Amino acid sequence: MYSKLIVSLAEHPQYFDDVMEWCYREFWEGPRTDSFELKEFLSEHLKKNRIPCSLVALCxxxxxxxxxxxxxxxDSNPFFPCLSGLYVLPGYRKxxxxxxxxxxxxxxxxxxxxxxxYLAADESITYYVSRGWTVIAPNEQSELYIISRPGRMSFFPTNPNILH
Structure with missing residues (x-):
């Protein structure tokens, strides 16, 4: 049996390089991107108890x-907060x-x-729908669908005065 734990990257910055490598390789890498932009982006996730944040699965x-x-x-998704970049190493899936x-x-x-x-999903939409997410709108700007979880549909945070 595995020991499974989810931790915040802000509280465990020693995993920053692993997360950055996965993000770059799976979602970010392209002809007009570089790792400096991603590092700057992910650095914002190191502030404790805030959004944006990154969570790390440990085995x-x-x-x-x-x-x-x-x-x-x-930019074309008006809903927030958004789940993004779900990644699990191939040997640890399922x-x-x-x-x-x-x-x-x-x-x-x-x-x-x-x-x-919320999140914008493409071919992964079935993964999320099978886990209780609901399609609420096609994304007009692309072939993505905006999906939501949990509870009732709400276009605004429950407390719009909360600082992120």
Whole structure:
């Protein structure tokens, strides 16, 4: 049996390089991007108890996955906060780490005063829908769909005065 734990990157910055490598390789790398931009972006996730934040899945003390909770995922997505960049190392998939990361991100959003979390999904839409997310709108700017979880649909945070 594995020892599974989800931790905040802000409280465990020793995993920053692992998270940065996964993000760059899986989501960020391209002809017009560089790792400096990503490092700057992820550095904002090192502030404790705030959004944006990054969560890291640990298996027996080893980092095996991450997810990010952000104010916006895409400029064309008016909903927030957004779940983004869910990644689990291939050898650790189907062991529950993805679900644990998502649930911890949802709890982090609730603690910060948000009743819903959103994301823009493409081919991964079935993964999220099978876990209780609801499609609320096609994204007019791309082939993505905006999906929401949990609870009632709300276009605004429950407390708009909370600072992120």
């Amino acid at each position: 027996d003390g080893r980092p095996v996955g991450s997810v990010h909770l952000m104010e916006r995922e895409h 062991l529950g780490f993805g679900s644990m990361l998502i649930e911890n991100a949802l709890e982090r959003a609730r603690i910060n005063g948000f009743s819903n979390v």
